[in-house]
Amino acid sequence: MFCCITLLTGCSLPQVSAEERLFLPLSVEFLDEYVLPSQEFEGTRVGGLSAIAYERQSDRFFVLSDDRSNFAPARFYTLAMQIDTTNPEAAQIADVTLEQTTALQNPEGEPYASGSVDPEALVLSPRQSIFVASEGDTSQGIPPFIDEFDRTTGEWLNALPIPRRYIPGEQDGEPLxxxxxxxxxxxxxNPGGFTTQSGYVEPFRLFAATESSLAQDASTDATVGEPIRLLHYLVGEDLPSLLAEHLYPLEPTPDGVISNGLTELLVLDQAGHFLSLERTFGVMGAGAKLFQLAIADATDTSGIPRFGGDLRTIQPIRKQLLLDLRELGITLDNLEAMxxxxxLPDGSQSLILLSDDNFSENQKTQFLLFRLTGL
Known part of the structure; x- marks a missing residue:
């Protein structure tokens, strides 16, 4: 027994910190860039692509335009992507083909009027619908929303409850x-929702986050990132309910950057692991970073109406940098979707990022293909 103990204590075992044990052993490998040619499709100008979701059963992608019904009614596209795997070690995007346009309808059953909506995020649900988030327009008094639509017709179906603290206004003379x-x-x-044989869809979880902090939470300390709130909903046959809310710490804004925000989230598993995409723009052009998130021990902040200057009593969502995309050696555009x-042929998971060209001739619609391992 003594010899065994001596042998074990003398071994050089790898030391794994408690922080590291919170995260999955993920790695990402950049494979390819594909630029979608400028085009019109079914009477719409293709651009402003701000969200993307993949459906494995049909092998199709659903892509949301952030057109505020200015060039055509607010809409999403269905597209097919051909990935060339002739060389399994270096898969490439061979082609992207648009197949269908679906206009979103407001609760009155009409297309959204120009300027009345700013669609920025989209997910597919297990009950054959899509959820779309709109930023609204505070300058025009138009509130944000997270609403459900029929994925075939674009018909409005339902709305998630938005807490009062998110609605633009004032409280005690301070912006809110x-x-x-x-x-x-x-x-x-969360892909946990499924349909039973009787047609009943099990409740599923949906997460939403703002690009930057709420007005009442905005930080005055340039050395720390803006405190963003992440909403955690339970969606089922009954009315959707807000289960919790957590603090997401945005990275501090680097010198020379004029725009810095959280642009996308992606659920990885049932244990509270996510990917997040943060995007910057400034004098050095566009930048983006991928992070892995762990939310299991994050404080529920839904009972905190305002974040004060001292956040040490709050356990934020834990983050781990996965990739700084500026290190890829390519010119990045305005990456907003993931x-x-x-x-892929080796069984690994593909990860696709997409840029919003802002309907600008000086920008591009950029698809980036990665291999994600460690799931």
Whole structure:
């Protein structure tokens, strides 16, 4: 027994910190870039693509335009992506083909009027619907929303409850609610919901986050990132309910950056692991970072109406940098969308990022393909 103890204590065993044990052993490998040619499709100008979701059963992607019904009615597209796996070690995007346009309808059954909506996020639900988040327009008094639509017709179906603290306004003479053009930018869905033989859809969880902090939470300390609130909903046959809310710490804004925000979330498993995409823009152009998140021990902040200057009593969502995309050696555009795609020939998971060209001739619609391992 003594010899065994001596042998074990003398071994050089790898030391794993408690922080590291919170995260999955993920790695990402960049495979390819594909730029969608400028085009019109079914009478719409294709651009402003701000959200993407993949459906494995049909091998199709659903892509949301953030057109505020200015160029055409607010809409999403269905598209097919051909991934060339001739070389399994270096898969490439061979082609992207648009197949269908679906206009979103407001609760009155009409297309959204120009300027009345700012669609920025989309997820597919297990009950054959889509959820879309709109930033609204605080300058025009238009509140944000997270609503459910029929994925075939675009018909409005339902609305998730938005807490009062998110609605733009004032309280005791201080600004309240989402900031203009910094509202709901991210949606993610837990794939746990499923349909039983009787047709009943098990409740599922949906997550939403704003691009930056609420007005009442905004930080005055440039050395720390803005405190963003992540909403956790339970969606079932009964009225959707808000289960919890957590603090997401945005990275501090680097010098020379004029725009810094959280643009997408992606659920990885049932244990509270996510990917997040943060995007910057400034004098050095566009930048983006991928993080792995662990929310299991994050404080529920739904009972905190305002974040004060001292957040040490709050356990935020834990983050781990996965990839700084500026290290890829390619020119990045305005990356706002992210989804898990089809499996690659070696069984690994593909990850696809997509940029919003802002309908600008000086920008591009950029698809980036990665191999994600460690799930």
């Amino acid at each position: 609610g989402v900031q203009n053009n910094l509202s709901f930018e991210s949606l993610a869905i 989804t898990l795609g089809p499996r």
